[in-house]
Amino acid sequence: xKYIVALDQGTTSSRTIIYDKDMNVVASAQQEFxxxxxxxxxxxxxxxxxxxxxxxxxxAAMEKGKIDPRDIEAIGMATQRETTLVxxxxxxxxxxxxxxxxxxxxxxxxxxxKQEGADLIIQRRSGLIIDAYFSGSKIKWILDNVPGxxxxxxxxxxxxxxxxSWLIWNLTRGKSHVTDVxxxxxxxxxxxxxxxxxxxxxxxxxxxRSMLPEVKPNCADFGLLDRSFLGAEIPICGVAGDQHxxxxxxxxxxxxxxxxxxxxGCFLLMKTGDKPIxxxxxxxxxxxxxxxxxxxxxxxxxLEGSIFMGGATIQWLRDEMGLISSSADSExxxxxxxxxxxxxxxxxxxxxxxxxxxxxxxxxxxxxTRGSSRAHIVRAALEAIAFQSYDVLKxxxxxxxxxxxxxxxxxxxxxxxxxxxxxSDLLGVPVIRPRSIETTAMGxxxxxxxxxxxxxxxxxxxxxxxxxxxxxxxxxxxDVEVRITGWHSAVERSLGWAKK
Numbered sequence: 001x002k003y004i005v006a007l008d009q010g011t012t013s014s015r016t017i018i019y020d021k022d023m024n025v026v027a028s029a030q031q032e033f034x035x036x037x038x039x040x041x042x043x044x045x046x047x048x049x050x051x052x053x054x055x056x057x058x059x060a061a062m063e064k065g066k067i068d069p070r071d072i073e074a075i076g077m078a079t080q081r082e083t084t085l086v087x088x089x090x091x092x093x094x095x096x097x098x099x100x101x102x103x104x105x106x107x108x109x110x111x112x113x114k115q116e117g118a119d120l121i122i123q124r125r126s127g128l129i130i131d132a133y134f135s136g137s138k139i140k141w142i143l144d145n146v147p148g149x150x151x152x153x154x155x156x157x158x159x160x161x162x163x164x165s166w167l168i169w170n171l172t173r174g175k176s177h178v179t180d181v182x183x184x185x186x187x188x189x190x191x192x193x194x195x196x197x198x199x200x201x202x203x204x205x206x207x208x209r210s211m212l213p214e215v216k217p218n219c220a221d222f223g224l225l226d227r228s229f230l231g232a233e234i235p236i237c238g239v240a241g242d243q244h245x246x247x248x249x250x251x252x253x254x255x256x257x258x259x260x261x262x263x264x265g266c267f268l269l270m271k272t273g274d275k276p277i278x279x280x281x282x283x284x285x286x287x288x289x290x291x292x293x294x295x296x297x298x299x300x301x302x303l304e305g306s307i308f309m310g311g312a313t314i315q316w317l318r319d320e321m322g323l324i325s326s327s328a329d330s331e332x333x334x335x336x337x338x339x340x341x342x343x344x345x346x347x348x349x350x351x352x353x354x355x356x357x358x359x360x361x362x363x364x365x366x367x368x369t370r371g372s373s374r375a376h377i378v379r380a381a382l383e384a385i386a387f388q389s390y391d392v393l394k395x396x397x398x399x400x401x402x403x404x405x406x407x408x409x410x411x412x413x414x415x416x417x418x419x420x421x422x423x424s425d426l427l428g429v430p431v432i433r434p435r436s437i438e439t440t441a442m443g444x445x446x447x448x449x450x451x452x453x454x455x456x457x458x459x460x461x462x463x464x465x466x467x468x469x470x471x472x473x474x475x476x477x478x479d480v481e482v483r484i485t486g487w488h489s490a491v492e493r494s495l496g497w498a499k500k
Contacts, residue, residue: 135187255273256271
């Protein structure tokens with residue numbers, strides 16, 4: 001019996017899942033780690049918390065499953081994206097904490113890039129918009145603010161990596177400084193058309209090329225897990241950013257296929273084909289995956305839209321408003337009324353993203369009457385998650401000319417049947433919840449298995465993917481139009497609020 005190990009390194013926890021040939025879970029382990037907030041708007045991780053928590057879960061899962069390391073076919077890895085680390089090439093010691101993708105400290109520098117008119121060149125080369133979200137400005141901050149860092153970088157003494165590179169460097173005992181195309185494509189330094197680090201983008205950020213890892217397809221030889229960890233060398237053969245792994249794990253292999261991950265925020269990706277489509281709605285153009293030469297294909301692309309407040313809206317109902325006692329209560333309370341009674345909640349607590357892109361928008365509740373109840377507000381807050389997803393998916397269809405035939409969903413909030421049904425009602429297409437919602441781990445396991453021949457290129461993925469429940473639209477188009485019109489009116493009242 002042979003197995004595939006999936007290392008799923010996320011923003012708040014690390015997880016290991018071990019799969020057999022039929023993608024049954026043999027064993028798993030998960031461990032949370034610290035979140036560091038040194039200043040308002042700053043978010044950091046201790047690099048060793050990331051590494052040690054991932055190693056702890058790997059060892060725990062191996063022990064739970066009583067797995068002989070010699071029976072591991074390969075390791076796949078999916079990681080949080082954009083989070084930035086810089087370490088010493090010789091000692092391997094980080095020069096600073098990991099700066100997390102959520103961190104906003106580099107916003108002033110990003111604003112200066114916009115004022116210089118760099119928007120178009122960055123979008124056309126990297127597929128991204130200028131934002132503190134991405135890695136490039138975070139590397140620059142470390143070089144500019146850690147004493148001696150810039151001089152050491154220019155002398156070739158420092159290495160940069162997103163979380164995948166940091167883990168692989170350590171798991172191979174410094175033998176491999178590599179990344180994959182999907183993580184490289186989130187740095188604002190990588191040309192997604194040529195699949196190369198871009199000298200002009202590097203010059204804009206002031207980053208030496210010598211710091212950068214080698215970029216590989218998602219299915220490739222990334223190095224060997226050092227024998228010292230489990231007693232055997234194991235090939236690391238599949239690496240991807242978490243949302244890209246989830247897209248693949250959801251079997252979104254046809255152009256126009258889309259998935260939405262309902263987590264703290266929502267991450268929507270639509271596969272668009274073998275050429276990048278640059279959005280007019282300020283969505284992100286990103287590499288979906290590159291299966292490498294063994295599958296005889298070409299790199300595939302996607303459009304991505306992020307929603308800031310997904311499951312976090314439910315947490316707000318619970319923690320700040322006290323309207324529910326647990327996240328699971330939101331569905332039960334919302335079901336006490338047949339609709340929101342004309343109430344709309346716009347959860348623009350940190351501004352609004354695509355297609356509105358208003359950093360000055362603020363949270364709003366409109367449509368209240370004397371008859372409005374707790375249940376109406378809870379239902380309106382749930383519906384806001386679906387409304388925001390609707391807006392992004394409509395923008396994707398406008399940018400691509402592709403017609404959405406269905407939406408595959410994963411993430412914790414997909415357990416809310418009312419939310420999933422309302423999402424289907426708005427979109428007018430089936431919303432499909434898979435049997436296994438661990439799609440991120442599945443995706444990177446498939447990437448690793450494809451490289452070794454453990455899995456076929458895409459056939460077995462289609463065979464293994466199974467739906468748990470399909471939600472089909474019930475509302476009439478006229479009812480949907482009324483609700484969408486009301487939502488957009490509510491959004492308009494939230495726009496620019498912080499400027500007033």
